[in-house]
Amino acid sequence: MAFITRYNSFWFGIIFASATWTISLYLYTKLSKESYSSKWSTSQPFVAVNIPNKDHSALLKHETFLDTNKVDGDDILPFEGKGKSAYYNKRKYFKNSDGLIKHLQPVAPKSSKTLPDGLNDLGLVRNLEDQNIRDEGYSKHAFNVLVSQKLSLHRTVPDTRHPLCKKEKYSEHLPSSSIVICFYNEHYETLLRTIHSILDRTPEKLLHEIILVDDSSNISNLHDDLNMYIRNNLTSKVILLKTHRREGLIRARMFGAKEASGQVLVFLDSHVEVNVEWIEPLLARISASRTNVAVPIIDIVNADTFEYSASPLVRGGFNWGLHFKWENLPTGTLATEEDFVKPIKSPTMAGGLFAIDKSYFEELGEYDSGMNIWGGENLEISFRIWMCGGTLEIVPCSRVGHVFRRRRPYGSPSGEDTMTRNSLRVAHVWMDEFKDYFFKQRPHVKDVPYGDVSERINLRKRLACHSFQWYLQNVYPELSLPTDNAERLRQKWKAVKQPKYEPWHSRTRNYIGAYQIRLHNTSLCITSLKDVKTRGSLLMLAKCLRVKNQMWYETDKSELVLAQLLCLDASERMPKISKCHEMGGDQEWRHRDKTQTPIYNMAAGKCLAVEKVENGALVTMELCTQPERNQWDFVIAT
Numbered sequence: 001m002a003f004i005t006r007y008n009s010f011w012f013g014i015i016f017a018s019a020t021w022t023i024s025l026y027l028y029t030k031l032s033k034e035s036y037s038s039k040w041s042t043s044q045p046f047v048a049v050n051i052p053n054k055d056h057s058a059l060l061k062h063e064t065f066l067d068t069n070k071v072d073g074d075d076i077l078p079f080e081g082k083g084k085s086a087y088y089n090k091r092k093y094f095k096n097s098d099g100l101i102k103h104l105q106p107v108a109p110k111s112s113k114t115l116p117d118g119l120n121d122l123g124l125v126r127n128l129e130d131q132n133i134r135d136e137g138y139s140k141h142a143f144n145v146l147v148s149q150k151l152s153l154h155r156t157v158p159d160t161r162h163p164l165c166k167k168e169k170y171s172e173h174l175p176s177s178s179i180v181i182c183f184y185n186e187h188y189e190t191l192l193r194t195i196h197s198i199l200d201r202t203p204e205k206l207l208h209e210i211i212l213v214d215d216s217s218n219i220s221n222l223h224d225d226l227n228m229y230i231r232n233n234l235t236s237k238v239i240l241l242k243t244h245r246r247e248g249l250i251r252a253r254m255f256g257a258k259e260a261s262g263q264v265l266v267f268l269d270s271h272v273e274v275n276v277e278w279i280e281p282l283l284a285r286i287s288a289s290r291t292n293v294a295v296p297i298i299d300i301v302n303a304d305t306f307e308y309s310a311s312p313l314v315r316g317g318f319n320w321g322l323h324f325k326w327e328n329l330p331t332g333t334l335a336t337e338e339d340f341v342k343p344i345k346s347p348t349m350a351g352g353l354f355a356i357d358k359s360y361f362e363e364l365g366e367y368d369s370g371m372n373i374w375g376g377e378n379l380e381i382s383f384r385i386w387m388c389g390g391t392l393e394i395v396p397c398s399r400v401g402h403v404f405r406r407r408r409p410y411g412s413p414s415g416e417d418t419m420t421r422n423s424l425r426v427a428h429v430w431m432d433e434f435k436d437y438f439f440k441q442r443p444h445v446k447d448v449p450y451g452d453v454s455e456r457i458n459l460r461k462r463l464a465c466h467s468f469q470w471y472l473q474n475v476y477p478e479l480s481l482p483t484d485n486a487e488r489l490r491q492k493w494k495a496v497k498q499p500k501y502e503p504w505h506s507r508t509r510n511y512i513g514a515y516q517i518r519l520h521n522t523s524l525c526i527t528s529l530k531d532v533k534t535r536g537s538l539l540m541l542a543k544c545l546r547v548k549n550q551m552w553y554e555t556d557k558s559e560l561v562l563a564q565l566l567c568l569d570a571s572e573r574m575p576k577i578s579k580c581h582e583m584g585g586d587q588e589w590r591h592r593d594k595t596q597t598p599i600y601n602m603a604a605g606k607c608l609a610v611e612k613v614e615n616g617a618l619v620t621m622e623l624c625t626q627p628e629r630n631q632w633d634f635v636i637a638t
Helices: 002-034 084-089 098-103 116-121 128-141 145-150 163-167 188-201 222-233 248-259 279-288 337-341 358-363 377-387 418-430 432-441 454-462 468-474 486-495
Strands: 046-049 092-095 177-183 207-214 238-242 264-268 272-274 292-302 315-318 324-327 354-357 391-404 511-519 524-528 539-543 552-555 560-562 566-569 576-578 606-610 619-622 632-636
Touching (some): 128 145, 145 188, 163 337, 177 188, 177 248, 188 207, 188 222, 207 222, 207 248, 264 279, 264 358, 279 354, 279 391, 354 358, 377 391, 377 418, 377 468, 418 432, 418 454, 432 468, 539 619
Parallel strands (some): 177 207, 177 264, 207 238, 292 391
Antiparallel strands (some): 046 092, 264 354, 292 354, 315 324, 511 524, 511 632, 524 539, 552 560, 566 576, 606 619
16 A cells, blocks of 8 residues: 555656746747847957837847947946846847847947147058158157158147136346257157257247257258258248257257357257247246246157147256256245246256356356266256356246157267267266266265366366255255155155155046957957956957956047056057056057947057957058958947
């Protein structure tokens, strides 16, 4: 009897299980016909959409192109962010399909910032010839020659002055100026733009002459071409001279100054563009006192794009290795609006751009002719100005743009470390016992030869100059000394306005868009090869998924920031993600306001592309003339 009971229970279990499976299969089939699955899988890309009331029977289940409509900004990373469950519950999910492509179109991103003066495509590398021009330019000049030679010689630049500067009135009787520009192997069009900017923005009555000193350049035909251009196109106020041999910046400036006949010498570098009403504020300060040495604010001309941008108000300083540095102004310097247009006393100057009364320059001892080529001369003349009775001022209402190159494209003909030699001359002539701090910083230079400095020591005695201790106490009391105790260091730290420090990865950025970047006509998106926090990670194509390493954020500075952490960087042929330096150039990207757009970096002159259209293909920088591999869609999330 027990056996029969167990037997009946066995058959009852089989019948019950079969019925359960039958009902389950029926319900599954029924529901599958009525709707797509509400589940998602990370094995295939899915898109989240709000479906309008219309027939979707044409949507196919096979994988194809990925597209999406807008989603809320808070839900930009639904697979990884908070509230993931709620996100999935309120939307339906569909596999990629041809039908979905027709139903959903990429949303055009907000307009990418446009550079002034038509700069958008000036650096575009269209062919091998352009590439050679660009590469050779960086090698010879350390800036983007391809852009510079296409840029107008008379381009306008933004007026970067404080608004109050426009209300300043200057005397009708300012002194005349001789502008001295020394150059060695300068790029031709860049030098011409320097000259034309001066002619275009300097009142004729204030411009006595422009003296160009060719320091024995060896670029073929540079001197002859420039001479011909001046004769055929420019005023007789532009004078071209040439040294008999390579002298270097310091002695070449002395050579030019001796030939000058204006009341004021204005020394400028050969790759600058002067701004609106630039010279009047400088001459006004010298007119007020002949011992004032006036320095303009040095604005930035980007070496990669030639975009002109304003510099903040800072002053010059130095460290005990005798390296020049920019630093913030002393606390309280800018207490009122009017302070933004007043002259600012500066312990040192960068040295490339300044104005000085010609007779005072000569009385002060010009430059140290024992210095070679370049380096240290700016600190030497800064110390000498202050210690020997003069004043060094930054004049905020005078602005001059300067191409800040990544490196110096030339050195000493003999291979000498001229920066060290010249710094040693500064230390031995001007720093008294404080030169010991220099040698503690750079003990290896003690035995480096630096030439005879007796003439400069005699000059210091003849001018009855102050001691270096006087300079530190009266001109640069904020400079930290190796002997300062903790309390003294705190006091000096407080004496200079300190910006609030923000780690680079947490700085506030103005994001104007967020999206995936998809290779046109594919379901492949740009993805970081490594974790989103890994600096230097290359990029590749991968199946489009709403994950962090595919989510790009565009800033108002035209940066593309992956997961709001690292910036897309075009400094090499293989683009990568790098720390955001906020200086444009190789991290500044351009695109059109529609789908199927190239993504162009002006510094590189190339576009984002891939060598192969396949999953895992690495992203590269290529010529922008290959549309099948460099057209991208922006899949927006805002």
